[in-house]
Amino acid sequence: MRRPSKNTSQKLSADSQRLATLAQAIIQAASRLEERNWERQLDTLLRKLLKNDHQDTIDAALDHLFKQESAAYDALMECAEAASESCQIEQDGVLYDALLIAMPILAWTRFSIASGAIPTDVTTTLSAHLHAHMLATETKMVMASALFSIDQLPRNHAETFAFTHRMAQAALKGAALKQPTQAPETAPFLADTRYLLAVVTAVAGEPLFRWQASANLAERDEALAQWNAQAMPNIARLLPGCGIELLLPEAYFVACREGDKQIRPASIRAAVHYLTHTLNVEPSALQAIIGSFGEESTDGRVDEYRIGFTLEKDTDVVYGIVWPLYGEEDDAELQYRSVETSTDPVISADIERKSPIEEILALLEECGIVNVKRHTECFAMEFCDDCGSPLYADMNAELVHAEMPEGAPAGSTHLH
Structure with a gap:
């Protein structure tokens, strides 16, 4: 679930209020016909605002509903995502549906993960594999000639x-896309999504x-298997020195959320691998410190876990990773914390693993981290004023910057 922005105005504009009212009407509808009528009105208003770049109007309505009515917030967010990732365009008297899709690539390495413009021949080959194994026969498509990091989306x-809309016009006209201009730089994570x-x-x-064409959902699994088999050699060329996993190409926002979720386990494994090799220690010589972090305005709701690593019998946090929570995971964590009875800061991972914190514990155990401390309090989401890096809780529950020991070999400076 998206978090509200800070310092938002208390008074909604007319359009923001209309968005909120329509979203509330959708969840209160007593029939599918009524619901669809409200949705059409909401879609029309959203398209008008998006076309005129009035993102602040949409954000204000979302922030208002986030605080007031979560179900209406979800309805508005779903409609805003649909209105921005899909459209209808008329071409030569024929009306077409268009959908933006993303193909997530999980990558991990001790070095660097590439991004940016890719060769036209690779784009052409990947487009052919996508059409052959994923898309319905009569579709037209165009692929951007770039490998995007999250900072470049x-x-x-x-x-x-x-x-x-720009991509859809190119797809229908069969026009070549311009090569992307210089993209923003991305932080050098050890495990990240492209x-x-x-x-x-x-x-x-x-x-x-x-x-969809065959009405056989089992074809999704077969399509993913074929995409992995055919696309992997070309994608491996783009990401030298990386471990790679390809996820199912899907609608843009769903695919991006799935990529964000699935990279988290790889981030923990990459962190432990990097630290043990860089510091020349066994996993058992590392300690993990787990802190819950959230916005001060969300009444103790956890937005993310931050996991700091220290050397055994040392208090300095040498590295850290962030494990963000998404959607239903927020509520799962609240439920888990409400029934949790242990106050021992050293936590056993020998428990049923369902919630994100349990998954984190299981991954740490899998990686050989036997000393794990979890703080029970929820910390404010503080960042370094100088470099913007997240701060991590140390053994004494103080928020500190993660710093590698002096003399440690230089390498990538961030983990996802």
Whole structure:
């Protein structure tokens, strides 16, 4: 679930209030017909605001609903995402549906993970594999000639809307896309997600994906297997020195969330691998300190876990990673914390593993980390004033900067 921005105005504009009212009407609808009527009105208003780049109007409504009514917030967020990642375009008298899709790539390394422009021949080959194994036969598509890091993706709904429309026009006209201009730099994480982006179009109402055309959901698994087999050699060329896993290409926002979720376990494994090799120690010589972090305005709700690593019998945090929570995971953590009875700061991982904290404990145990301390308090989400890096809780519950020991070999400076 997206978090509200800070310092938002208390008074909503007319359009923001209308967005909030329509979202509330959707969840109160007594029939599907009524619900769809409210959705059409909401979609029309959203498209108008997105076309005019009025992202602040949408954000204000989302922030208001986040504090007032979570179900209406979810309804508005779902509609805003749909309005920005999909559209309908008329071409030569024919109406087409268009959808922005993302192809998440999980990557981990001790070195660096590439991003940015990719060769045209690689884009052409990957486009052919995507169409052959994922897309319905009669679709048209265009793929961006770039490998995107999260910092290089469209930053909000309005930018996504503009990107989707630009790509959709190119797909329908069969036009070549311009090579991306210089992209923002991305932080050098040891484990991170990269994305290929494409827009797929079909005559309005016709299927976009192969499993839609066949009405056989089992084809999704087969499509993913074929995508991995055929696309992997080309993607490996783009990410030398990296371990790679390809996820299912899906609608943009769903795929991005799935990529963010799935990179988290790889981040822990990459951290332990990096620290043991860089510091020349066994995993058992490391300690992990888990802190819960959240915005001060969310009444103790956990936004993310931050996991700091120290050397055995040392108090200095030498490295840290962030494990953000998404969607239903927020509520799962609240429920877990409400029934948790142990006050012992050293936690056993020998428990049923369902919640994110239990998954973290299981991964640490799998990696050989036997000393784990979890603070019971929820910390404010503090960052370093100088470099912007997140601060981590040390053994004494003080928030500190993660710093490698003096004399440690130089390498990548961040973990996801």
